[in-house]
Amino acid sequence: MNSYEEKQERRRERLEMRAARLKAESNAAYKRSGDAVAGIPFGQPILVGHHSEKRHRRAIERSRNAMDKCCELSNEAADVARRADAVGSGGISSDDPEAVQKLESKLAEMVARHAAIKAKPEHACWELSNSSANIRRVKERIAQLKKPIPEFAEIDAPEYNVSLDRDENRYVLKLKQRVGKDKFKEIRGSGWLWSPRREAFVRKCSPQARWAAQAAGRFFEKKDEIPLDAKAALGSKVEDVQAGRRETVNDEPVAIRAQGVLL
Secondary structure: OOHHHHHHHHHHHHHHHHHHHHHHHHHHHHHHHHHHOOOOOOOOOOOOOOOOHHHHHHHHHHHHHHHHHHHHHHHHHHHHHHHHHHOOOOOOOOOOOOHHHHHHHHHHHHHHHHHHHHHOOOOOHHHHHHHHHHHHHHHHHHHHHHOOOOOOOOEEOOOEEEEEEOOOOEEEEEEOOOOOHHHHHHHHHOOOEEEOOOOEEEEEOOHHHHHHHHOHHHHHOOOOOOOHHHHHHHOOHHHHHHOOOOOEEOOEEOEEEOOEEEO
């Protein structure tokens, strides 16, 4: 078992442990739901106006809330269990150090099947074309994996650091200061994934990821803003300027920029 396969096995174990924990919490919520109404005879209606009315309603509410939580946790446990079962079943990963050897072995099997199809006296017209396309795709992937990862000069800025981890085939974007939720979502929305283990964002090595790593500084650029006193003077016209609907305000030109407005 190589390092990648060990990593996948650890991930499967973590997901299985999480699924088991969620299932246990779901069972506990189910028990709380039953315990909340254990003292009420089955089918007992709420006695409106009786001193027990409020207590009866509160018990039903606690039972309902616990059952809702039980169902929520049960669904989450089933989802995590499915993810655990799917670990390692997505084909040959580029992160696997033996990916090239495994793909070459797969290619040999595909070529043998292709020859067997050609040898058949009759076969569907699409079989050969599909087989050829799959063989070509695997060859292209092998060629891509054999290319060395280009050198990457580490970027060390006041707000962040970007480096290349060749062992894990990842670009790493580490923040040097806390950012707000909006900034966090902006970085994640651009293709970076948050790694709790590293406490940093990561992207799998690719030409697009290399460009994103080199351009990481765009997340920390300060946008031009209209000064507060200018906003007060312009009033509703500010929105028109920012939307690009106005090029002049009070017959004076306004410079419109892509990321803001400069008066």
